[in-house]
Every structure is written in structure tokens, then in C-alpha cells.
Amino acid sequence: xxxxxxxxxxxxxxxxxxxxxxxxxxxxxxxxxxxxxxxxxxxxxxxxxxxxxxxxxxxxxxxxxxxxxxxxxxxxxxxxxxxxxxxxxxxxxxxxxxxxxxxxxxxxxxxxxxxxxxxxxxxxxxxxxxxxxxxxxxxxxxxxxxxxxxxxxxxxxxxxxxxxxxxxxxxxxxxxxxxxxxxxxxxxxxxxxxxxxxxxxxxxxxxxxxxxxxxxxxxxxxxxxxxxxxxxxxxxxxxxxxxxxxxxxxxxxxxxxxxxxxxxxxx
Amino acid sequence: xxxxxxxxxxxxxxxxxxxxxxxxxxxxxxxxxxxxxxxxxxxxxxxxxxxxxxxxxxxxxxxxxxxxxxxxxxxxxxxxxxxxxxxxxxxxxxxxxxxxxxxxxxxxxxxxxxxxxxxxxxxxxxxxxxxxxxxxxxxxxxxxxxxxxxxxxxxxxxxxxxxxxxxxxxxxxxxxxxxxxxxxxxxxxxxxxxxxxxxxxxxxxxxxxxxxxxxxxxxxxxxxxxxxxxxxxxxxxxxxxxxxxxxxxxxxxxxxxxxxxxxxxxxxxxxxxxxxxxxxxxxxxxxxxxxx
Numbered sequence: 001x002x003x004x005x006x007x008x009x010x011x012x013x014x015x016x017x018x019x020x021x022x023x024x025x026x027x028x029x030x031x032x033x034x035x036x037x038x039x040x041x042x043x044x045x046x047x048x049x050x051x052x053x054x055x056x057x058x059x060x061x062x063x064x065x066x067x068x069x070x071x072x073x074x075x076x077x078x079x080x081x082x083x084x085x086x087x088x089x090x091x092x093x094x095x096x097x098x099x100x101x102x103x104x105x106x107x108x109x110x111x112x113x114x115x116x117x118x119x120x121x122x123x124x125x126x127x128x129x130x131x132x133x134x135x136x137x138x139x140x141x142x143x144x145x146x147x148x149x150x151x152x153x154x155x156x157x158x159x160x161x162x163x164x165x166x167x168x169x170x171x172x173x174x175x176x177x178x179x180x181x182x183x184x185x186x187x188x189x190x191x192x193x194x195x196x197x198x199x200x201x202x203x204x205x206x207x208x209x210x211x212x213x214x215x216x217x218x219x220x221x222x223x224x225x226x227x228x229x230x231x232x233x234x235x236x237x238x239x240x241x242x243x244x245x246x247x248x249x250x251x252x253x254x255x256x257x258x259x260x261x262x263x264x265x266x267x
Numbered sequence: 268x269x270x271x272x273x274x275x276x277x278x279x280x281x282x283x284x285x286x287x288x289x290x291x292x293x294x295x296x297x298x299x300x301x302x303x304x305x306x307x308x309x310x311x312x313x314x315x316x317x318x319x320x321x322x323x324x325x326x327x328x329x330x331x332x333x334x335x336x337x338x339x340x341x342x343x344x345x346x347x348x349x350x351x352x353x354x355x356x357x358x359x360x361x362x363x364x365x366x367x368x369x370x371x372x373x374x375x376x377x378x379x380x381x382x383x384x385x386x387x388x389x390x391x392x393x394x395x396x397x398x399x400x401x402x403x404x405x406x407x408x409x410x411x412x413x414x415x416x417x418x419x420x421x422x423x424x425x426x427x428x429x430x431x432x433x434x435x436x437x438x439x440x441x442x443x444x445x446x447x448x449x450x451x452x453x454x455x456x457x458x459x460x461x462x463x464x465x466x467x468x469x470x471x472x473x474x475x476x477x478x479x480x481x482x483x484x485x486x487x488x489x490x491x492x493x494x495x496x497x498x499x500x501x502x503x504x505x506x507x508x509x510x511x512x513x514x515x516x517x518x519x520x521x522x523x524x525x526x527x528x529x530x531x532x533x534x535x536x537x538x539x540x541x542x543x544x545x546x547x548x549x550x551x552x553x554x555x556x557x558x559x
Binding site for chain 2: 251
């Protein structure tokens, strides 16, 4: 490394962290203080905004609602993706390439295209404002993400493992449960993490498909932000809470982040 | 790998659950979009076949081309910044060390931030008087004018660069670390300079991850909605009305199902063509990697 540029990554990371620091700094301010002045360090830091969000049902239910549909989505996505990823990795069937590519198409789909039909379909099924509606809508994106990531991990397992398991008399089910799953456990965690994150950060669909009972925190932020723009520190606190799951899980999965972001194409 | 035509019947039970879910949550809504695109509706329950009328309307609409142009311009702008910047940072990152693991998590944080929070954060950063960005620019004598088209674009590009450059860094860095030291030693023996090492040792091995990064970054910036909408609501004027915004406006606000359907079909076709183009880059690059 030439010393001249050795600091570039550190500088870049510091710049990336500045807005996050700013968000935290605002969230610690008194609810009414920001309208008038600019400060880098909150003068009288307080946790009042966090206390308010965590005790006000309108707010904390928003996080709970998001958590519920996100977890439903993760269970469905990883559950159906696992056998499919195995098939893509191990079998050479006609149309395999085309099918694998069309999965990429799903991941690349524009949420705005799906907005109107999803609203129509879930209205017809009387599922508007339910967690399952959001979870299913998000499956459009998360199932392909999970298949691509898992396919990458399964392809890293030598075929000989399958063959010796079969020679040892394992049934398909027992092979998956006792041999393959333990070997690709980081892959399953990575796939689950990326499904979780897609669903957790998504706004357009989750907001449009919910009204009250299943409204995620993002929808509440959007409502409060639109009406009461004075509540900047409160919204900042809501934003900080929205960051928590991603940061915690990213720390746990730090070694597999690149593998996940590349849809299983880097190892 | 087993090669036989009977593998289709073997593979089917494994694929079936995923295919059923995707048919339900994918096939049905996409079919509905295509149906709307070729019908006119009265009150949302009587549908009349109108053929290509809506497509003609969309393809002759100046608003559509304006929004398409803005989306393409935005994508090209952010790609031309984020790809080189991401490669540069990845190249300069130390190979190992206690700070690397922490750095990787830090790089990922913007990407794990809820979209509404990203938009909201940057809106507050650019707030007149109290915003951090406004203040920082003020300190070097610049005025962030929220009513200026130029500044609003700068703001959105900065926001997206903050949000997504980490993706390019993470992918390139992960790939660079897998290049054996022997390659660098060989290059050093040949007396290769930094640029030659990059050009002949590193860049060829980054092909696959760069194709993936380009694809993901193109699509996600081309379909940007929430973050930009929260910050600008399409303004000033119509200067930041992107294609997704135009589509949501037509479909959900004006409730013009036919026109929105036709626009969605055209949007979808652009997505397919671009993805197919990048996929052709990814597949040979993957085969290349397998040979190395």
C-alpha cells in the first residue's frame, strides 16, 4: 500500500458514518430543539424520544408488525428456496438456465409495477392490512434472492458428499437434515438475513398494503413526517431503531456479507 | 454432476414449492398488469378490449419520455461515480487486520437502513439552516438551494452514493482477497507498476463481481422510488420525477389502470433486456472464474 492513499478507505468509512452519527445525535435531542439551531453535539442529550416510541403502542406496534411479516417472509422464502437451490445446483434439467435467469428477473422487478395489481389482488382476497399480504408480496423478491444465494453455497459442497450419503442409506429428507443443512448453515443464515433485510427496508409495497393493524414503522414515520415536520428528533429516534436489526445481524454475519450481496456469486 | 434427461422429473419436486409461490405472487400480478394494459375500464369492474391504444398513448407521451430520460440519466450518473469509487476503495483496503472486519460492517450499514429512513435522513441533512450538509457546504462558501434543480440532483446522487457504494466495495474486496500472493509476486518480478498490476492481475478477476455490481446498481437506481420521493416529492417542478414515480402516480393516484399497465409492461421489457445483457456478461465471467 502506498502511504499516499492508505487513508482513503478510512476516510471513506468515516464519511459513510457521518450521516449515521448525525441521525443518532438528533435522536438524542429534546423533541422541539432542532427547529431553531444547528449543533453537532446534542447539548442536553435525552432518551425521551426512544422512551416515547417504546411506550406508545402506535409506534412500537409498527416495529412489531414489520417484524411479524418479515419473519413470515423469511420462513416461506428460505423454506421453498432450499430444495429449489439444491435442484439448480445438482440437476441438469432442460430449461435450467432460462429458469435460473428468470429468477434474476424477479429480483430485478420494479416494486412500482406490482403495486396496483397487489393492491387489487389482496383487496379481492380481503387480505389488505394483514401481515401475510406483505409477507407474500415480498416473496416476489426474496424467494429468488434466497435461491441464488443458497445455490452459491450448495455448489460449494462437493457432489461426492451427496453420493456417499446416498451410499450410506440416507433418505432425501435425512440427507438434507443431517448432512447438507449443517454444511451450509452459514448459507442458510445468509439467505435468511438477506430476505429479512429486503423485507425490513422495503417501503412502497408494505406501506400500500397496510392501513392500521399491520402498518410497519415506515408507514408511521411517513405519516408523522408528513403532518408534523416539527418532530425531527422523534423521527430520527424512529430511524435509529429501524437500523438496529440490520446492524446486529450484519455483525453476526460479517464474514458472509459479500457472498450475500453478490447473490451467492462471490466466495 | 449427473447428466440425464430424466433429471427433469427428479428436479421437479424440489422446484415445485418455489415455483408455486412465484406463480402465485408473481404470475398473477404480472398477468393482471398485462390484462390492464390492453383493456379500458369503467369504474374498475367492466373491462373493454382496446388493443394497443394504451401503448400508443404511453409511447407518444412526453411525460413518459421525460421520466425515462431522468431515470436513465440518474442511473448513468450514479454508476459512473459508484463503480470507480468502489473499486478504488476496495483496492486500498488492507488485506487483513482488526479494522477490516469492523470496516465491512460499517460499509454495509447504509444498505441495511430502511428506505424511508435513508430518504428522511438526507432530507434532514439538507434542511435549510439546520441541516448538516447545508452547514458543511456553507462552511466552504456554497449555498445548498432546495429550489435549484442542480442542487437537488447533487443531493440525490450524493444520497445514492452514500447508500450503495459499499456494495461495490464489498464485492470487489471479497474477490480481491482471493487472488493468491503468487500473482503479485510474479507481477513484481516482471517489474509491473501499480497500474499494470491492476490492469493485468486484478481487473480481469473482478469481471464477474463487477458485472453483478453493475447489474444490481443499474436496476436499483433505475427503479428508485421511496428515497427520492421522501426527499423531493418529484420537485423542484418535475425535475426529479423518475419512472417509478410516474408509474405510481398514474396507477395509484390517478387510478388510470390501462395507462399504468402499458407503462408497466414497457418498464418491465426494459428491465428484461438490460438484465439479459448483464446476464450474458455474468455467465462467461463465471465460466472464466471456474477455470482459474
